[in-house]
Amino acid sequence: MDYPFQDFEPKWRRVWDQSGAHHPDLAAADKPFYGLVMFSYPSAKKLHIGHWYNFGPADSYFRWKRMQGHTVFEPMGFDAFGLPAENYAVSRGVHPAVTTAESIGFIREQLKEIGAMYDWEREVDTSDPGYYRWTQWLFLKLFQRGLAYQKQAPVNWCPSCQTVLANEQAEGGACERCGTPVVKRDLKQWFFRITEYADRLLEGLERIDWPRRTKIMQENWIGRSTGTTIAFGLEGRDDRFEVFTTRPDTLFGVTYVVFAPEHPLVPEITASRQRAEVEAYIESVRRVTDLERLSTEREKIGVFTGAYAVHPLTGERLPVWIADYVLATYGTGAVMAVPAHDQRDFEFTRKYGLPVKVVIQPEVDAAILEAEALTQAFEDPGYMIHSGHFDGLRSEEGQEAVTRALEAEGKGRFSVNYRLRDWLVSRQRMWGAPIPIIHCPKCGTVPVPEDQLPVKLPEDITDFAPKGKSPLANLPSFMNVTCPKCGEPAQRDPDTMDTFVDSSWYFLRYLSPDRDDVAWDPEISRKWLPVDQYIGGAEHSTMHLLYARFIIKALYDAGLVTFDEPFARLRHQGIITHKGEKMSKSRGNVVNPDDFVAKYGSDVFRMYMMFMGDYEQGGDWSDEGITGIARFVNRLWRFYQDHAAAAPDGELPRDLNYALNHALEQVTRDLGELRFNTAISRMMELLNALYEAAAKGPIPGLRGALETFARLVAPFAPHLGEELWHTMHPESAETVSVFDQPWPQHDPAALVREVITLVVQINGKVRDKLEVPVGVDQDQAVALAQSSGRLTAWLEGKQIRKAVFVPGKLLNLVVG
């Protein structure tokens, strides 16, 4: 291999570094472009191919933006807190700060090999006290606004990680990190009131350029549903309880009500003769993991409480049951059961022999459905029957009418519910930002005064293995403080924050990481945010990307930022497979970037990843496939070696000029859409055309073409692009960069054709191709087609019944 990347790749990285090429003056920029990738998580020493796939192509896109005249800010940092880092530290018996610093050191060096425009002078490390001080400050801002609060609630507990988890991190009842089934624990925890922003999180989606499926995922996650809250009475008691339903039109079909086992009224209303059974049931539910509890396959079981509810409109007596198919955390934790029109209630009824009442018919004035004959619930909308004066109304009308009737009696109202839950942010682990709260026996919950931040993690901790409560709780030196309010002895909150809090604002900190008087520079953030282009994995759709949006909206309301959506444009890179399968250690098909970077160079590796397939779809890695890019780069290199020095000036021949400008046009278009694969194909075509032409003799205008080609290839292969550009500009100092040269524009005049290929079809099948002047009309085209002689077999003895002519493209003759 004669392509000496070992020489020039490190050389250009050194030059860029020394000339400060990637350290823009943020205050002075007049066309700012904030290009962001999801920062890395240094839980081990290795940068894997997924990182490369995220960072390499993203950098190519940002370099292109720079050549288009933007001042591009492309930061990099480390999401250094968190369970994986801590677990890794625990497994080695070393303080996480030590192992994390070590990992960051390794990973930073690997990141540098990518040759991206990272501004290393603005690196951010979320585990640095200079950073998490401001994470704590952020917590206090939310606390002041009532958006951070403590509550006792059944929460997801991972027995393996020994900590609680947010709803988003316990999807499907398993720990997001380790896969262990989570269990419910009743604990007092800190929450962020993200539910208060549910509607605004939905609304904001309309204003941002994000992948459709990511928006849909967030919409589904928020799960807004409109319906009616209805108050039922309780027999023999003065108080009432509420249920939420989306089907108030079925209110007359209620035959019983169901409480979640955790519902606070359950102990109060349970009849004494049922108490033993109820308590046994509640106990059994507690032992079940969410994973099992959430299974729809599981038989619905429950227990009668012995209590009766009173129907709000008919006054009917309705038995009150408890069952774990009712969730304590959604709606009011109680539902009205309408077995005829809800499949879950129907199944429950079948098991316990409860009555069924049909109140919706598929057609008006018809009694098609009979309770006795039902084999499943009829859940579609229809027409109301057996519903007093509401009979005959369509479901939609009935929902409105029933709710209004309830409203009139003070027994109901229109309401909205969300699937989204408040964000549980406490973690019983030590490798995170300590929650800046002091618990005082006298004053209660007291925020740490801002001038006392950061609440630093202790360095002298030796026992940091998880034990079910934060390891910090065992350190008197950390825990014991004086109350900032009354000065009496008090205790710190031993928990740390979810790492997703850290990553909810890091893009703000990047802009002014050295400021120790403010979390971010208000002027610079006003100028640079929101992020112009964010690129990262789709796995963060409902966690990081939702949390960050929430935090920014909260900061916006607090007047701390001037924008309320953090990421104006978002794209996800796809997944790279290997031999058609996901890469994993267990399959033994993991591709190690370092090996290929060493063999082919950084540019080739990056370029092959871009060439593999559509960036947003991902692609399949092939050890052989990369040779295609290696060959291309070699051929390109060799072409400059052989022709650059003596390249003629002048004008390119017409066809080569067309090829060059076509490539410019297509590559520009493709880059805008992050379609790197087709862009690279176009450059290959151009190089093939140059080789073909060069084989025939000297090419007038080649000098200009090579100068342009160097700029064209530069974003894709930055080191090589720099080298080739300097080959064409030997007079330029090394510090003059190709990335400060203008992106080449195509010349529309060069793309005007005089002769085009006209496809001639007979009955829709291609039978001939004609080289014709670009302006021919239909009659001329038909005449030319008939006279070419190649169609006689098809036209003989037939009549042309119709001719379809697409100017400049195609002529279809319908014959018969």
Place this chain on the structure above:
RNA sequence: GCGAAAGUGGCGGAACUGGCAGACGCGCCGGCCUUAGGAGCCGGUGCCGCAAGGCGUGGGGGUUCAAAUCCCCCCUUUCGCACCA
């Protein structure tokens, strides 16, 4: 079950708004060069067929002069959610 995306040669993948299916690359075949080739260069390569030609974008229907692309039904794969009342 609900929601989303995808299915094209031996392989990775192209195809703008319905207009030459298979760009570009890998692999393979043949040739040149070479002491040698896991280097380079030239040519070929969807399938069937000697050819003419026919057939081809998961399967089946349909719309159209014309369908990978639009419509209907079905199959498969991936991802997300999943008792949310």
